[in-house]
Amino acid sequence: MPDQARSDRPLRVLVADDNPVVRAGLSALLGAHPDIEVVAEAADGREAVTAASRSAPDVVLLDVRMPGTDGLTALPQLARLAPVMMLTYSREPEVVAEALRRGAVGYLVHGEFTAAELITAVRDMRYGRATITDSLGVSYEPDQISSHVQPAVAHSSEARTGTVTGPPRRGPNRSDYGLSSREVEVMDLIASGMNNRQIAAACFISEKTVKNHINRIFAKLHSSSRSEAIAHWLGTARGGWTR
Numbered sequence: 001m002p003d004q005a006r007s008d009r010p011l012r013v014l015v016a017d018d019n020p021v022v023r024a025g026l027s028a029l030l031g032a033h034p035d036i037e038v039v040a041e042a043a044d045g046r047e048a049v050t051a052a053s054r055s056a057p058d059v060v061l062l063d064v065r066m067p068g069t070d071g072l073t074a075l076p077q078l079a080r081l082a083p084v085m086m087l088t089y090s091r092e093p094e095v096v097a098e099a100l101r102r103g104a105v106g107y108l109v110h111g112e113f114t115a116a117e118l119i120t121a122v123r124d125m126r127y128g129r130a131t132i133t134d135s136l137g138v139s140y141e142p143d144q145i146s147s148h149v150q151p152a153v154a155h156s157s158e159a160r161t162g163t164v165t166g167p168p169r170r171g172p173n174r175s176d177y178g179l180s181s182r183e184v185e186v187m188d189l190i191a192s193g194m195n196n197r198q199i200a201a202a203c204f205i206s207e208k209t210v211k212n213h214i215n216r217i218f219a220k221l222h223s224s225s226r227s228e229a230i231a232h233w234l235g236t237a238r239g240g241w242t243r
């Protein structure tokens with residue numbers, strides 16, 4: 001468990017991915033939350049190690065396949081500097097197993113988590129918990145991350161049951177309003193204070209698509225403005241969660 005001074009300051013994150021669009025989207029998504037600060041970005045493993053040594057992040061988000069020094073090659077060095085979560089499109093069992101063997105404390109596959117689940121997973125690492133994409137079928141036992149060198153892999157069931165220690169999550173369940181998974185993701189980003197351009201970058205979609213999602217969300221939430229939609233979404237509108 002981190003000391004009080006460590007938990008009171010923003011969570012410092014390093015994002016390592018060779019795709020500049022992915023880096024920009026992740027930085028926009030993470031940076032929209034006041035308790036998270038993106039302190040460095042890197043385009044390959046070598047840059048990630050250098051940046052981590054310089055910026056002392058609390059968490060590293062690391063892609064697997066990058067030109068030059070890839071994520072798996074850099075992982076042992078990075079794991080000595082901070083807890084590392086793999087954030088990648090690679091879902092091959094041998095790659096997952098090798099990442100965990102080399103020191104990763106979590107493994108998330110793009111397209112298999114929402115923006116809100118990613119934020120929760122990043123926050124969980126501060127509290128000694130890590131997350132692995134369920135569909136990977138990895139066997140592991142819940143435990144705390146005991147060190148950066150030989151971390152235990154713990155599944156963050158709290159992220160799905162709502163018992164996570166840390167910042168509160170939104171009130172109503174996504175099924176309350178009949179939103180699709182993408183609409184839930186967009187609405188969570190609206191509630192975090194993002195504008196349409198930031199949402200487009202975070203979700204890797206066009207601003208026009210974002211506007212289409214917002215129009216459907218407003219209709220389902222019976223809202224005519226962002227502030228009204230946020231109030232319903234967070235359960236702070238008059239009458240609580242009742243539509």
